[in-house]
Amino acid sequence: MTTAATTAAARKLAFPPSPLEAIGQARFFSPLSPSQREQVASTARLREFPAHADLYTIGDTARCCYVLVRGMVRFNLPLGQRTASIGEMIGSGEFFGWAALIPRTIRSATRS
Secondary structure (H helix, E strand, C coil): CEECCCHHHHHHCCCCCCHHHHHHHCHHHCCCCHHHHHHHHCCCEECCCCCCCCCECCCCECCCCEECCCCCEEEEEEECCEEEEEEEEECCCCEECHHHHCCCCECCCEEC
């Protein structure tokens, strides 16, 4: 599990100070018990990405999933020689990259 802020930047930019708080804000994990969320959070890393960075691209091996702490993420698909946003934008508290939960999965889209 990877979230979108570094530990140092988390404190400086008022991001959640711990992976557990980041996991706790994601609706995807809300059915889990507190101890189950702690278990998920124990594998999490807080990371920050620059605006417009590709978090993963089509063909990448799906190794991690994400909880968006702050900002927006756009879903892109290639259309011939062009890449186009298909209109899906997600915001804070959303979980994505679920393909990493399935062994040996290859990414089918680009998130930036």
